[in-house]
Amino acid sequence: MxxxxxxxxxxxxxxxxxxxxxxxxxxxxxSLTRCPYKDRHDRCTALFGCRHRRPSEEGLPHCVSDDKLDYRSAWESAPAEAVDKMRDRLKKGRKNEQ
Ligand code: SF4
CATH class of the missing domain: 1.20.5 (Single alpha-helices involved in coiled-coils or other helix-helix interfaces)
Structure with a gap:
């Protein structure tokens, strides 16, 4: 050996x-700018609509994003606060309906 x-x-x-x-x-x-749903062939794997999505005749749709998106601002940084805000909005909406 x-x-x-x-x-x-x-x-x-x-x-x-x-x-x-x-x-x-x-x-x-x-990971800070490239969409997590974009695969290595620039195809979209998301199951929701997106303005960067273009139809394709072969399989998954094309992604035409320029990869300059900054997703950090889109992420929820204070989920408990967001839930409270939404509850307040819903309560106000119900009061306006009555
Ligand atoms: S089309 Fe939109 S959701 Fe799909 S990979 Fe591109 S940026 Fe992401």
Whole structure:
């Protein structure tokens, strides 16, 4: 059985670690602007309507987004507050109906 050269093994681990680090950094950066429903072929996998969606004759629709969307502002940062606001709006709406 062939022996493992510890130095060569260490170098390979370092190389793999560097490759994965670059991939993670790129994914982190891209996740801030690229729609999570867009696949690697720029096809839309979402099950809802979107203005960036274009019909396709082969399978999934095309996504024509420029990937410059900033989804961070769309994410709910205070869900409990949002629920309270919606309850207030609904209560006010019911009072106006009566
Ligand atoms: S069409 Fe809209 S929902 Fe679909 S991948 Fe593009 S941006 Fe996302």
């Amino acid at each position: 062939q022996k493992i050269d510890p130095e060569a093994y260490r170098k390979r681990l370092e190389r793999m670690s560097a490759i994965f680090s670059e991939m993670v950094e790129h994914a982190d950066e891209q």
